[in-house]
Amino acid sequence: MERKYTPSDDFGSFLSTVQRAVNQPQGGDASMRIIHSLSRRKQTTMSQMVTLVKASWSDFNDSLKYLQAAGLVQIQDDNEGGVLLLTDEGAHWAQTMSLDWPDDDPEDGDR
Amino acid sequence: MALEWIVAGIFGALIGAGEIVAQFRDEPDDALMTFPALGYMLFNALAAVLALAVIRVFGWNVGVQDPILAGWAQVVLAGFGAMALLRASFFNVRDGEKIITIGPSRFLDIVLVSVKDAVDRKRAEQRGIAVSQIMVQVDFNRAWQALPAYCFGLLQNLPQDEQDKFAKKIALLVNASMSERVKTLLLGLSLMNLVGEKVLATAVKNLGDDINRLSPTAPSPAP
Numbered sequence: 001m002e003r004k005y006t007p008s009d010d011f012g013s014f015l016s017t018v019q020r021a022v023n024q025p026q027g028g029d030a031s032m033r034i035i036h037s038l039s040r041r042k043q044t045t046m047s048q049m050v051t052l053v054k055a056s057w058s059d060f061n062d063s064l065k066y067l068q069a070a071g072l073v074q075i076q077d078d079n080e081g082g083v084l085l086l087t088d089e090g091a092h093w094a095q096t097m098s099l100d101w102p103d104d105d106p107e108d109g110d111r
Numbered sequence: 112m113a114l115e116w117i118v119a120g121i122f123g124a125l126i127g128a129g130e131i132v133a134q135f136r137d138e139p140d141d142a143l144m145t146f147p148a149l150g151y152m153l154f155n156a157l158a159a160v161l162a163l164a165v166i167r168v169f170g171w172n173v174g175v176q177d178p179i180l181a182g183w184a185q186v187v188l189a190g191f192g193a194m195a196l197l198r199a200s201f202f203n204v205r206d207g208e209k210i211i212t213i214g215p216s217r218f219l220d221i222v223l224v225s226v227k228d229a230v231d232r233k234r235a236e237q238r239g240i241a242v243s244q245i246m247v248q249v250d251f252n253r254a255w256q257a258l259p260a261y262c263f264g265l266l267q268n269l270p271q272d273e274q275d276k277f278a279k280k281i282a283l284l285v286n287a288s289m290s291e292r293v294k295t296l297l298l299g300l301s302l303m304n305l306v307g308e309k310v311l312a313t314a315v316k317n318l319g320d321d322i323n324r325l326s327p328t329a330p331s332p333a334p
Binding site for chain 1: 282
């Protein structure tokens with residue numbers, strides 16, 4: 001059977017993934033709240049983050065998976081079920097996003 | 112011979128430079144021109160010179176009888192020997208899930224982390240200034256597909272998984288509720304990390320009015 005040769009292109013993967021990802025569930029604003037919280041605390045346990053983000057479990061779960069796949073957040077295993085922290089690029093994002101965030105955040109009283 | 116000492120030092124410095132370049136692949140020349148990186152290379156150069164001194168004190172000629180060849184063999188041995196010794200660990204200690212190495216490599220790891228932090232801080236300032244200058248006229252809604260695609264087209268060899276990861280970041284920005292300015296800066300920052308400052312600047316310049324927020328001619332694609 002003759003197989004059709006498909007040459008690899010330089011940006012096709014980006015375009016197809018971005019079109020799919022735009023319509024994919026990303027957890028709504030929970031993703032941004034996770035980045036925001038991590039930028040202030042450096043690292044947080046999974047259980048603390050669920051409380052801080054104030055999102056439904058499915059939104060939280062979608063957000064976390066999405067942020068991990070995008071390379072912005074990483075999860076380190078520990079005895080309490082995982083610690084969340086920003087990657088280097090996630091930290092750069094948080095720094096730039098802070099231009100949009102108010103200085104006072106009642107959720108972050110313990111910082 | 113003085114030349115041998117100099118070559119041993121250069122050997123050590125190149126090994127240190129290699130580690131810095133491996134960590135800052137997007138703009139290696141900028142990273143190498145920072146004081147912490149230069150200090151790290153000097154440290155590696157001194158270690159190689161010290162190793163050569165030790166080799167000569169003990170008279171190790173690595174089995175080479177010709178005195179000139181033996182001298183150069185000692186230089187190579189000093190370069191690789193210092194690299195191996197500085198990166199060696201005697202044993203590992205487990206602390207919960209973490210494994211802590213005990214030995215000279217521990218010290219080198221600490222030095223490398225502090226260099227990385229210092230280089231990161233310095234480059235963060237440079238990146239921030241560069242991104243805001245390059246992206247000042249860019250409209251996020253016009254650029255979020257065209258600009259990355261054009262940059263990747265210029266690069267030609269960006270791996271598919273890197274493209275996919277980048278696409279996920281951009282999709283996150285498209286759906287995020289934040290100002291257009293911050294979205295544009297984040298688009299530029301993420302692209303700069305992948306393709307470097309020069310490629311980003313060239314792409315923005317070449318796309319011109321097609322992604323310019325002040326241009327009335329280009330259509331604005333719906334996200």
